[in-house]
Amino acid sequence: xxxxxxxxxxxxxxxxxxPFLGGILSGIDRKLTAKMQSRxxxxxxxxxxxxxxxxxKEKVFANPVEKIFTISYLVFIALSGALLFGxxxxxxxxxxxxxxxxxxILAAYAANAPYSHIGAERELLSVMVAEPIxxxxxxxxxxxTGTFMVSEIFFASGLPAICYLPGVFVALIAVLTLKLRxxxxxxxxxxxxxxxxxxGVTSSFAGKTxxxxxxxxxxxxxxxLGLIVLFFGGYPILGIIVALAAFILEIVxxxxxxxxxxxxxxxxxxLITLILGVINIIVIGILSAGGML
Amino acid sequence: xxxxxxSPWILHYNASSCxxxxxxxxxxxxxxxxxxxxxxxxxxxxAHADIFVVTGGVNEQNKEVLKNLYEQIPAPKVVxxxxxxxxxxxxxxxxxxxxxxxxxxIPVDVYVxxxxxxxxxxxxxxxxxxxxxxEKRAAMEEKK
Numbered sequence: 428x429x430x431x432x433x434x435x436x437x438x439x440x441x442x443x444x445x446p447f448l449g450g451i452l453s454g455i456d457r458k459l460t461a462k463m464q465s466r467x468x469x470x471x472x473x474x475x476x477x478x479x480x481x482x483x484k485e486k487v488f489a490n491p492v493e494k495i496f497t498i499s500y501l502v503f504i505a506l507s508g509a510l511l512f513g514x515x516x517x518x519x520x521x522x523x524x525x526x527x528x529x530x531x532i533l534a535a536y537a538a539n540a541p542y543s544h545i546g547a548e549r550e551l552l553s554v555m556v557a558e559p560i561x562x563x564x565x566x567x568x569x570x571x572t573g574t575f576m577v578s579e580i581f582f583a584s585g586l587p588a589i590c591y592l593p594g595v596f597v598a599l600i601a602v603l604t605l606k607l608r609x610x611x612x613x614x615x616x617x618x619x620x621x622x623x624x625x626x627g628v629t630s631s632f633a634g635k636t637x638x639x640x641x642x643x644x645x646x647x648x649x650x651x652l653g654l655i656v657l658f659f660g661g662y663p664i665l666g667i668i669v670a671l672a673a674f675i676l677e678i679v680x681x682x683x684x685x686x687x688x689x690x691x692x693x694x695x696x697x698l699i700t701l702i703l704g705v706i707n708i709i710v711i712g713i714l715s716a717g718g719m720l
Numbered sequence: 721x722x723x724x725x726x727s728p729w730i731l732h733y734n735a736s737s738c739x740x741x742x743x744x745x746x747x748x749x750x751x752x753x754x755x756x757x758x759x760x761x762x763x764x765x766x767a768h769a770d771i772f773v774v775t776g777g778v779n780e781q782n783k784e785v786l787k788n789l790y791e792q793i794p795a796p797k798v799v800x801x802x803x804x805x806x807x808x809x810x811x812x813x814x815x816x817x818x819x820x821x822x823x824x825x826i827p828v829d830v831y832v833x834x835x836x837x838x839x840x841x842x843x844x845x846x847x848x849x850x851x852x853x854x855e856k857r858a859a860m861e862e863k864k
Contacts, residue, residue: 457756466754473759476726480770483857485794487767625765633767633794 434578438513441649445508449645450474452652456607456678463682478641484634489538496534497636501643503527508650514578517565517657524561524650528554531628531640538631546628549614549689553605556696560595560602563704564654567592570711572660581660589658594707596658599651600673601699606651607674608644609681611692648674725854727759728846731769731793735786735822737776740836741803745773748839755843766792771849772826777805777812778819790826796856798849800830802842807831 454471461468470476488494507523510516528550535547569575571591572583580588589596604610614627629640652670659666734742748755749762763769766789778786790799801822804810809820822828829852832845 461754461756464751466751467757468754469756469759473727476759480727483861484770484796485860487792487794489767625763626768629768630765631767637768 430578434513434515438509441508441512442505445505445512445649446642446645449648450478452648452674453645456674459675459678460682463678474641474645478638481634481638481641486635487633488636489540489543489631492537493534493632493636496530496537497632497639497643500527500530500534501639501646503530504643504646504650508646508653511577511650511653514576514581516575517568517577517580518562518575520577521558521561521565525554525558527643531643534636535628535631540631542625543628543631546614546626546630550628552689552693553614556693556700557602557606559700560598560696560704563595563700563708564599564657567595567704567708567711568657570708570715577657580657581663583660585661587659587662587666591711592658592707594703596655598696598700598704599654599658600676601696603651603655603673604677604680605692605696607648607677609677610684611687611689612685614689614692725850727761728770728850728853729761729763729768730771730773730846731763731766731789732773733775733786733789735774735776735778735782735806736818737803737805738836741775741806741834744836744839744842745775745802748842753839753843755846758847760846767794769793770797770853771846772797772799773802773846774799774806774822775802776822777809777815778822778825779815779817780819781817783819783825786822786825796853796860798829798853798856799826800832800845800849801828802832802845803837804833804835807833810835 451471451474453474454469457473458468458471503523504527507520507527510520510523532547532550532554535543535550538544565575568580568588571588572580574580605614608614608627629637632640652674655670655673656663656666659669732742732745747753766772770793772790772793774786776782790797799822801807805812806822809815809818812818813820819825830845830849832841834841837845
């Protein structure tokens with residue numbers, strides 16, 4: 428009974444606090460990026476001003492269906508986060524995230540606009556690149572802790588999962604650049620001055636629709652930082668420090684490599700997943716079969 | 721100051737300008753002037769824009785494009801004519817194919833003259849536009 432209450436509290440705290448945390452992180456991101464380019468940059472609360480403004484814009488749709496799809500995207504992203512912070516099954520979280528991304532891709536395809544379609548295609552590619560790593564995380568954490576339940580992984584005793592899964596962890600950090608919508612420049616929907624596809628997958632969304640996508644992105648940022656913390660089960664404070672360091676590292680990477688293309692991303696991330704992630708899992712498998720874990 | 725004044729996103733369109741004013745617009749985005757500190761983002765997408773920044777005198781070929789872009793921007797929206805060509809047609813005013821200022825095609829809220837316009841003048845024009853954007857939004861809220 429106690430555990431169920433804890434789970435519900437975790438989920439509710441996520442649903443309320445994550446947009447604020449994600450929005451502030453997004454503001455810090457823009458400020459830091461500006462500082463790296465020797466600019467002053469917008470205020471930290473800028474992402475909130477942006478969303479509040481979008482909220483008051485006229486309702487214009489390229490296709491009315493996109494409203495339903497973007498709301499579904501927001502709902503399923505929020506649901507996956509609630510499942511993660513409520514301590515539910517990690518596989519369910521991974522599938523829920525994949526479903527959420529299916530909705531944003533459908534929303535972009537719904538508009539009868541070529542740029543929106545290219546954005547949707549590339550979003551599809553980014554899901555294909557990120558999904559194997561997410562599944563490896565689930566598999567790896569199961570092999571180390573013997574459970575798929577996030578609550579049990581998080582409170583596991585003994586060495587944290589990162590000691591057994593360094594390869595999978597590096598793969599997660601690599602995919603974070605993509606998931607934070609920073610690089611590559613021809614997929615990203617970040618706030619950089621110029622991109623190949625303007626705002627990628629969101630190019631046909633306006634007003635509230637765009638605001639929903641932005642809020643979903645804040646949720647997603649927190650979800651991925653939460654996944655990093657999960658690698659430090661039993662050491663939450665260390666995990667949070669590493670997650671924030673990873674976030675800043677992504678900003679640095681994004682500013683050093685502003686012209687990464689989607690071809691480079693697909694190749695390099697699949698290589699990283701295959702070499703670091705899969706080999707890591709195989710080694711853990713062999714060790715545990717030999718009774719060394 | 722409400723949220724729309726804190727986050728004006730710009731769409732820039734070159735309606736047969738000589739590119740002089742366009743270079744000044746891009747100069748305003750550089751670290752020297754850094755318009756992003758006011759929350760201004762150069763979106764390049766009419767669906768996301770609030771302020772429509774147009775350069776050039778408009779000719780018969782891009783009249784339709786200009787109209788189309790204007791109609792795709794969701795309200796509230798403000799149009800800024802940047803440079804003397806966009807404001808009145810400038811030296812090209814009497815050319816057979818030039819409309820003579822973008823106000824012959826779409827309604828204009830702010831005129832920023834100059835050949836080419838200075839980034840400082842441009843930023844002032846945008847700040848004026850932000851004020852008008854705010855008024856239009858308030859009017860929109862009242863209508864509701």
